Amino acid sequence: MTESLLEAEGLVKSLRERDRSRLRRTDFGVLFQFGQLVAELTAAENVALPLLLGGARWGQAEAKAREWLDRFGVGDVAGAVPTAMSGGQAQRVALARAMVTSPAVLFADEPTGALDSLASEQVLQVLTAQARAHNTTVVLVTHDATAAAYADREIAMRDGTLLTSAEVAR
Amino acid sequence: MRPSTLVKLAWAGNRADWLRLVFTACGAAMGTIVLLAAATVHWLPPTELIIELGEGAWSITHTDHRYATSLLNDTAARPVVAAALLLLTLPALAFAGQSARLGAPARDRRLAAIRLAGATPGQIRFVGVAEATVACFVGALLGIGCYLAIRVLAHRPVLADPWAESTGEPPRNLVPRLPLPTDALPPLWTFGAVVVAVTAVAALLSALALRRVTVTPLAVRWRSRQRPLRWWPLVLIAVGFVVLVVHLTIDRQNVGNQRVLLPLTGWTAVLSLIFGVALCAAPLGQLVARLTRRYMRRPGPMLAAKWIIADPWSGTRSLAILLISVFIGAAAIRGITYAEAGLVFGWVTEQDVHRFGLFVLVVTLVVASAGLLFAMVEGMLTRRRALAGLIAAGTPHGTLARAVLMQALLPGVPAVLLAVVVGVAAVASAETQPLPLSAGATELALLGGGAIAGIALAAAVSLIVLRASVAVDELRTE
Numbered sequence: 001m002t003e004s005l006l007e008a009e010g011l012v013k014s015l016r017e018r019d020r021s022r023l024r025r026t027d028f029g030v031l032f033q034f035g036q037l038v039a040e041l042t043a044a045e046n047v048a049l050p051l052l053l054g055g056a057r058w059g060q061a062e063a064k065a066r067e068w069l070d071r072f073g074v075g076d077v078a079g080a081v082p083t084a085m086s087g088g089q090a091q092r093v094a095l096a097r098a099m100v101t102s103p104a105v106l107f108a109d110e111p112t113g114a115l116d117s118l119a120s121e122q123v124l125q126v127l128t129a130q131a132r133a134h135n136t137t138v139v140l141v142t143h144d145a146t147a148a149a150y151a152d153r154e155i156a157m158r159d160g161t162l163l164t165s166a167e168v169a170r
Numbered sequence: 171m172r173p174s175t176l177v178k179l180a181w182a183g184n185r186a187d188w189l190r191l192v193f194t195a196c197g198a199a200m201g202t203i204v205l206l207a208a209a210t211v212h213w214l215p216p217t218e219l220i221i222e223l224g225e226g227a228w229s230i231t232h233t234d235h236r237y238a239t240s241l242l243n244d245t246a247a248r249p250v251v252a253a254a255l256l257l258l259t260l261p262a263l264a265f266a267g268q269s270a271r272l273g274a275p276a277r278d279r280r281l282a283a284i285r286l287a288g289a290t291p292g293q294i295r296f297v298g299v300a301e302a303t304v305a306c307f308v309g310a311l312l313g314i315g316c317y318l319a320i321r322v323l324a325h326r327p328v329l330a331d332p333w334a335e336s337t338g339e340p341p342r343n344l345v346p347r348l349p350l351p352t353d354a355l356p357p358l359w360t361f362g363a364v365v366v367a368v369t370a371v372a373a374l375l376s377a378l379a380l381r382r383v384t385v386t387p388l389a390v391r392w393r394s395r396q397r398p399l400r401w402w403p404l405v406l407i408a409v410g411f412v413v414l415v416v417h418l419t420i421d422r423q424n425v426g427n428q429r430v431l432l433p434l435t436g437w438t439a440v441l442s443l444i445f446g447v448a449l450c451a452a453p454l455g456q457l458v459a460r461l462t463r464r465y466m467r468r469p470g471p472m473l474a475a476k477w478i479i480a481d482p483w484s485g486t487r488s489l490a491i492l493l494i495s496v497f498i499g500a501a502a503i504r505g506i507t508y509a510e511a512g513l514v515f516g517w518v519t520e521q522d523v524h525r526f527g528l529f530v531l532v533v534t535l536v537v538a539s540a541g542l543l544f545a546m547v548e549g550m551l552t553r554r555r556a557l558a559g560l561i562a563a564g565t566p567h568g569t570l571a572r573a574v575l576m577q578a579l580l581p582g583v584p585a586v587l588l589a590v591v592v593g594v595a596a597v598a599s600a601e602t603q604p605l606p607l608s609a610g611a612t613e614l615a616l617l618g619g620g621a622i623a624g625i626a627l628a629a630a631v632s633l634i635v636l637r638a639s640v641a642v643d644e645l646r647t648e
Contacts, residue, residue: 018290025288038283040187049287097287 197266202313455581500593
């Protein structure tokens with residue numbers, strides 16, 4: 001696994017910045033704890049952004065954005081800006097933006113770190129359901145055991161070193 | 171990505187962003203009006219007035235009485251007026267450039283968020299540049315509108331007897347006179363050229379401003395110039411004086427020289443001097459800050475000196491407009507004093523020269539002070555977390571306020587003095603008749619003192635923002 005990671009890292013590093021951006025836009029989705037939405041754009045515009053950056057027409061991109069917002073249960077806030085949403089809604093909008101291009105891999109870094117337990121559960125449920133439905137691999141980094149329990153496969157790390165199952169059990 | 175989407179992203183801002191766009195557009199509009207005014211004066215048809223001397227004798231003069239100001243009536247004085255107006259575009263466009271940085275950190279964070287969504291560095295640059303470019307394009311069109319409106323509103327001929335005015339006799343032969351040259355219009359292509367020039371300068375300025383901002387998907391980095399400063403701005407000033415001397419020695423009767431060499435050397439000299447003076451503020455500020463750090467051991471001056479040494483350009487960039495204004499002002503005062511001595515401009519009245527000089531000075535100083543205030547408030551907001559950290563660590567508000575004042579004044583005072591000296595020296599080197607170097611000393615002292623007071627006032631006003639923005643809560647916000 002370490003070898004394939006190094007291979008992938010080498011491949012990404014060998015790309016030009018422009019191609020890396022394209023990769024981020026098409027094959028990868030990224031989700032953080034907070035702050036990834038453009039504060040001045042509405043939820044629909046935020047979700048449509050990766051499609052627009054790829055050259056899609058506004059009407060087409062907006063329709064697809066609304067479709068994804070509905071899937072994540074936040075279609076009712078399509079016209080709202082991030083500051084007018086709750087933390088859970090904003091995180092689901094960010095998730096819709098990360099998934100709108102149907103990426104092969106979604107990187108999620110503490111996606112529920114800033115949410116309460118109910119909102120966390122909603123986000124994780126919808127994340128796993130949509131990822132399964134669209135064959136997206138989710139690489140989720142978390143300190144939260146509840147969030148980790150949603151994963152098909154768990155890899156534990158301590159101070160940058162992978163732990164074996166025995167070490168985890170201890 | 172479609173250009174329309176990029177433009178939409180560029181203009182998707184909050185209230186602070188709109189404020190930035192409005193002020194940028196205002197700066198561009200001011201620049202456009204001044205450029206068109208200069209073009210109007212340049213394109214005024216040469217005047218020829220035939221004066222009958224009696225007994226079949228007559229004389230031709232290149233002065234008439236169409237306008238209320240003798241500066242426009244005298245064909246020989248018009249290039250000076252046009253050149254002074256052209257110089258006014260520098261503070262106006264610099265104001266637009268300064269306004270384009272208002273609230274820029276928030277804008278740059280938006281760009282980072284767009285980058286995270288998959289935008290390429292090129293698309294981000296386009297978004298950043300498009301914002302200022304579109305604002306300046308709109309501002310330039312507004313400027314044309316204002317110019318045409320002024321033309322209509324100011325076209326009010328007043329009947330007067332110029333001869334009686336000059337002799338003090340009762341008026342007899344009344345002739346219509348215009349307060350401004352509203353009867354003339356520059357060629358149509360000039361309007362297009364001005365819009366293109368203002369928009370292109372804005373695009374260039376915003377691209378240069380983005381040069382030091384690296385927008386990555388995860389963060390925005392602002393690179394400050396920390397390498398040791400050299401004294402090459404002084405070299406620029408020296409080059410300016412050398413070119414000025416060359417300009418003065420060129421044969422003025424030669425038509426070829428009049429068309430190419432004279433304007434080329436003249437403008438090269440003026441621009442070298444202006445940029446030299448504006449760029450000197452950073453090395454001067456750093457030198458004074460080093461001396462302050464060595465000899466003044468109080469917390470306020472030490473903090474100010476540390477800030478200047480850490481980033482000598484940040485405090486002085488905003489000074490550039492003011493320094494350019496002081497340079498122009500000092501040169502104008504010297505020029506007016508020279509004219510008052512009756513050595514040039516035989517047909518131009520002292521009163522008109524004073525009025526025009528005062529107009530140029532007031533406009534440049536007001537624009538410069540506004541730009542300086544914007545820059546200081548912006549700098550304060552950008553550093554609010556660091557300042558809040560100092561307050562949280564127990565630094566008294568008074569010490570911080572003194573540090574902010576000194577950060578503005580340490581590079582400001584020597585730079586203003588340098589601008590006055592260079593402005594006076596530039597005009598003095600072009601004088602053909604002897605005039606003492608102390609001529610106009612009172613006005614020059616008022617100009618220099620006024621500029622330093624302007625810096626102190628801008629810093630004092632920005633202290634209002636300081637108190638509001640250094641609340642310890644700032645440390646907890648994102």
